[in-house]
Amino acid sequence: MNLINLFNIDELSKIMLGVIVIIFTIIFGFCRKYLKYESNYRNFLANFFLLFCSLSILVCSDNLLLFLFSYLLSNLILVKLMVHNPKWISAKNSGIMARKNFIFSSALLAIAFALLINLHQSFSLKTIIAASNSSLTTNIALALIIVAAMMQSAIFPFHKWLLSSLNSPTPVSALMHGGLINGGGFLIVRFSNIFADSAGLLNVIFIVGFISCMIGTIFKLVQSDIKRMLACSTMAQMGFMFMQCGLGLFGAAIAHLVYHGFFKSYLFLASANVVNDSRMDLKYPPKNSTFFLAILCAILASYFFTLANENKFLAADSSLFLTIIAAIGGAQLSLAILKNRPFQNLAAAILITSSAGWFYGFNVNLIENFLSHNHISSPIEINYLHIGALVIFVTMWLSLIFMRSPLYLKNIPNLVTKLYINLVNLSQPARQTLTPNRNNYKS
């Protein structure tokens, strides 16, 4: 057995290292002013640095024991950072929930690794991946890895800890949502070469991702405080990342991981700005003519997306899925441009959405290209699951554009009211992490 080979720095490691360095640098720059008056600031910085090291080791490790160790350690340090003042019982409870989740996820990972190590008589990730073949043991190990990844990325039904984690200082939330929450995606992509062989498991990943994506999005739309809204949004974004994995598009998943990481950590850091930020009137529902023009723009947007992403425009594999997502994005963007004067703004809409589509594809391609040495993306055949998910996506998207107004009608059907309050209840943080008496809050 090879215990000595601790590290293997491949393209994936390099990208993750890059992300870690950038996000930690930004958040360090922020904390240096934001937290400098805290009495435990030094302690905080020490943990912050330790987390940085631990994560760097995680993404570079080849030895599974080291991998597991740094995985658990990183998460435990994160919990430490989350609980800024343990005298605030609700915050302490948030920490306990998160810790339980992470320990359980690590335990599953440990079993999975034990199975793999035992099967291949090696501690080396590289060796195991190269040697793996489809067997029951491998599949069990992979299934365990999926569950561990789901817990790490707060995929439904393991999302509760994430929605209850907002007792943390703002920059810690930024770090979590931009960094460690993505651990699930990283885990799956690390083992992507084995996953790629199992269509069944890919479908499982796709389905759990899809469910989380739907639920997270609906949760997000009914939230009335900024941080919980962002947390629900992360839940949906993680779901989307899983879907990309489930489509075999691991490169796209990593691109999503990276860009969403930057995006969400920015949103958390800037969350106090919402006070002055008013909602615009989006003029829903649009006129039919506007909508058809938007579809035209959407086709162009998705065409330029595939162009920049070096894909075929209408490929008959799972990459088509992303092309259609790009089209939806393009349609939505052009609706916003066309809403006031559809015909006068058409030229602008075409120009803007096409370049946005191109830009989108370019960004994704940037990461995918870098990873391609690992043969990390392998689009699979498109199947009914994918088509079903797309149909539901498009339906939900359209209904939000066209059917929002009934909610403001006088007689709302009981069913809608019931659905609404159930969604609200389901998306509440755990009771013990709330602070219903302000005197129980401790700064």
Add this chain to the structure above:
Amino acid sequence: MLNFENILEKSWQNIAPFWPLQNLIATNPLLGMENIKFNEAVNLGSSYFEQDNLPQEILDANVENIKYLQLFFDDGQATINMPNRRDGFYNSWKNIALHDSKLHQNDQAKIKWLKSLPQSSEIAIKKSLAYLNVNKDQLEKFLTLSLITLPGWASYMQYLGSWKNDKNENLENVKDDFLAVRLSIFYLICSNPLQLINWHNINYHLMENRNKSLLKEIDKNEQKYHQNLITNLVKNTQQNIKKKRSDAQFVFCIDVRSEPFRKNIEMVGNYETFGFAGFFGIATSIEDNLSGKKYDSCPVLLKPNFKITRTKSCSHSEKKSDKRGFKKLNEIKGFYQSMKYNFVTPFPLAESIGLYTGAYSFSKVFLPKISHKIKKFLNRKIRPEFLNDYDLKNMSLEDKGQIALNFLKNINLTKNFADFVFLCGHGSHTENNAFASSLECGACGGRHGGDNSAIVAKILNEKAVRNFLEKQGIKIAQKVKFIGAMHNTTSDEVEIFSLSNDEKLNKIKADLKIAGFNNRKYRAEKLGISKAQKLQNYNNDWAQIRPEWGLAQNGSFIIGPRDLIKNIDLEGRSFLHSYQSDADKEGAILEGIMLAPMIVTKWINLQYLFSTINNSAYGAGSKITKNITGKIAPMQGNGSDLMTGLPLQSVNVNNEKNYHQKQRLLVVIYAPKEKIAKIINKHEMLQSIFKNGWMKLCALDEKNKEAHILNDNLKWQKFASNLLEE
């Protein structure tokens, strides 16, 4: 025997209003207890607001209550809103509650009870009270306790119900609605909410020991401060004789942050400064002609008398391009929102702009200045900047003349005008700061004071107004120009609303820069920063948790002539109002000052005091873990009651050490004590304030160099200095 409405009203009296984050107004959290002695109020307040051991089932009820309050009072956060909001809080709650198994636990009896609830919230309150078996003697106490156990949200209801101007129809009965929902939830969730009465009786004395030492501490702080200040003031009663006409005159807000800045201006040139409430005497609401956003720009104690539209000062074609630019900027914002709040579209959004947001965050953290410049440059490209102009067509000449006259008489600037008279409003410029409006001008209702200063300057420059003033005996030479300006309290820069390239004006601008530099140095020390230059970056620094100290450490309100206090180091702890007793024979001006600005300073002082005493109960807690609900109010973490009051970072050095000194405001008035007593005798409110010890008052007679302090029995006591004898 009190009827039901009176009892209801009485129980609400313990709740102070809470203004939303858009314009946080300083209030005394014990506002409703100002009719009893300060010491007693502190005790009663503790027994209500500082208890950390609420019964478990009341906490559970709070959780459900907060859930619905967050949903209903959301002002633009959620994409899908609570259904039927137009029916008001109670009715819209009633409709949903039927389907909420967390409330009725699928218990058929409870569902039936919910179905039987009446339309009117007032009847619902009575019904719930009957079901809870509250008897007549317990009624007031129980209602009070129901409110004070969810004090943050109750405060917001108090604001909506009793202080907000122009409210929507669905907020008509908001206070009743709140109670109706609260009591119904009690009925549904708690087995015995009446235990609150017992709970309060048991815990009533819990904080008395702490309060004893607290009151001692306050007394000690006050004594030390009073001795020092009054002794200094008495020593300096020699009025300087003015040698020559000043080059410019500046009128600042009474705000404590103006004091050191005024001193620094006076030091750099032949300048004279005045203090007046920062709304410059015009109670107006201001509407932006493009965004249509409207707000009241005057103290909340006043109702706006005028509606003024803000436009741009530029040519017709420029106005058109300004409008285009405004629309374009809005459209870009619309793109983003339209992508962010829908199905699927946030995913491509995140992947498309993720890289850019990363770079943006990086630049915001490490290169705030450059990143701000770039942003400003791009914004200007789309929408060039012009000075503001104001449409005063809603005001008659008489209105304008009166405002001008009152303003000048109040600060006793009726002759010897300098060529330039600056009306200097103030505001703070901070980014990513939910509590930004708590650093703004309180006299302008928690907004920037720039609009008011520009409006009053415009009025004073009007020829017709000058003629009006001349008839009243105030002659202002033609060359005298009134100019609006704005003091940025975060960076100590003064923006002057004039494009003129006059040489004298340029000299003044240069002097203001020097004064700003000196004031930054002074403030940097207080903030514990080595490089004063850094303060200029605080305007755009989104990570800066404490961009400025605001009004922390405020200790006194000095109403008197500037000359007499010019040479005293007031440490940036004093509100200053210009006043010349000789010019106010009847005392009408002083009466006005005591009834309005003085009350505002009291609110501010008591807000700082109580936020310091217990930041969880009376303050907002630390900014680092705050969350913002409905874009209107702060909570802590995952969810809590609303956190009213000032954040920890406004009153504390760190999470252990106070910065603000616990003391009540000392009002010093340069006027004969008989004159002051006459005014106090006229107003019960003033008597109550001083009798109950919510403020301290000192009369300073400059002629016979004597200071008198008003005691609790409203009797004057000669001030005896310990320091003078030493």
